[in-house]
Structure formats: structure tokens, C-alpha cells
Amino acid sequence: xxxxxxxxxxxxxxxxxxxxxxxxxxxxxxxxxxxxxxxxxxxxxxxxxxxxxxxxxxxxxxxxxxxxxxxxxxxxxxxxxxxxxxxxxxxxxxxxxxxxxxxxxxxxxxxxxxxxxxxxxxxxxxxxxxxxxxxxxxxxxxxxxxxxxxxxxxxxxxxxxxxxxxxxxxxxxxxxxxxxxxxxxxxxxxxxxxxxxxxxxxxxxxxxxxxxxxx
Numbered sequence: 001x002x003x004x005x006x007x008x009x010x011x012x013x014x015x016x017x018x019x020x021x022x023x024x025x026x027x028x029x030x031x032x033x034x035x036x037x038x039x040x041x042x043x044x045x046x047x048x049x050x051x052x053x054x055x056x057x058x059x060x061x062x063x064x065x066x067x068x069x070x071x072x073x074x075x076x077x078x079x080x081x082x083x084x085x086x087x088x089x090x091x092x093x094x095x096x097x098x099x100x101x102x103x104x105x106x107x108x109x110x111x112x113x114x115x116x117x118x119x120x121x122x123x124x125x126x127x128x129x130x131x132x133x134x135x136x137x138x139x140x141x142x143x144x145x146x147x148x149x150x151x152x153x154x155x156x157x158x159x160x161x162x163x164x165x166x167x168x169x170x171x172x173x174x175x176x177x178x179x180x181x182x183x184x185x186x187x188x189x190x191x192x193x194x195x196x197x198x199x200x201x202x203x204x205x206x207x208x209x210x211x212x213x214x215x
Contacts, residue, residue: 002037004149012151012189016196019185022168023193030199038147041114042107043074045129048139049099050092065090079104099134106132117143122150145191154183154190164197167206 006013008031017024038044050066051059069090070078079100087097106112112132117125125148126140138157144150155161156179165171171178186193200206 006033
């Protein structure tokens, strides 16, 4: 898996620092972010389906079981050899098992074409992915941010994002409308801001005992 770096000297990060003083302090603490490049979009989406509504730890355990079942390669071909019952046997729910097979069928039929997704607008990518039963806006936005590296995606549906957002801003309202309104200042780099909030959560920064209002 390849890597790339979001640098504090990047135009996008400098822009966010100017627009949002609280986020700017978080950026100062975290510094550059090394990010993974996900070269296998099918495997990524399957992993996201597995991880829906699960903790990262639980999702990783089940995904590793799936990799073992697939001889270490989660692909259209290896998933095509599996049944719902075989997927359920490793801890994937019946519904998610069917979602995975739905997605595999969509790729085989050509209704999901990863090369075409690369050239679509964010809205059309989401529309295409969400045409598969079991894939919603959360999974689609994760695909936009982490596979396609789209710069301006706001994942207000994501529990991890909201946890870090709540830590930073102490909002009274966590509704979709309120989060969108608050985060307008991040445009056109919402994905970059979200990555910094994810990193604050992943590194334990959100658990540190300091007054966030002083940031």
C-alpha cells in the first residue's frame, strides 16, 4: 500500500489554518499527516461494508477473517466463490453478507466500474455507489475521501468524525444542518479538515486533559 503526505505547508492546510483558528491549533499539534493510498477499491468497499456500525477493532478482526477465507486477497473472484452462510460463519451479519454479494454482482455486471468512478463528480460517484443495496452515503463518502482523494467531502454521517468534531467545537447542535453550516468555512478542503479530526482521534489527542476552548 502506497503513501502520500499532507503537509502543513500545503495550500489546502494553510487555507484551513487561516479560516479556522481552533482547527489551526490542532493542525499545529499534529503536523504533517502520512496517508495510505488504497489501490484496491473493491477490497476497500467490502471492508467498509464489514465495518458499518462496528468499532475499528471489531471491524479489523472480522476483515482479517475474511482475508483468510479469501486466501489473503479480497477480490471479485474470491468473493464470488463465497456464500452468505460462509460469510456469516466468520461473524459478518446476514444483511452485510448480502450487501457484499450485491456489491460483487454490481461490479461483475459493470454497473459499478471503478475506472469510470475516477472521472465522475463527487455527486455522481455517490449516486452510482448508492445504487447498490447496502451502500449508503457513509460508505460512499469514505470512498471519495480515502480512495479517490477528493478534497471537499464532509462526512457528517460518520461517528468518528462527529466524535472529534464535538471535542473540538463543543457544539450544542449535532444535526446535519448545523454541522454543514459550521464547516462551510472549510470549503473547498473539507476532506483535509476531516482527516485532521480523524488523526486527532486516532492519536488520542481528543483524550488529552486540556481546555479545548484555549486552542
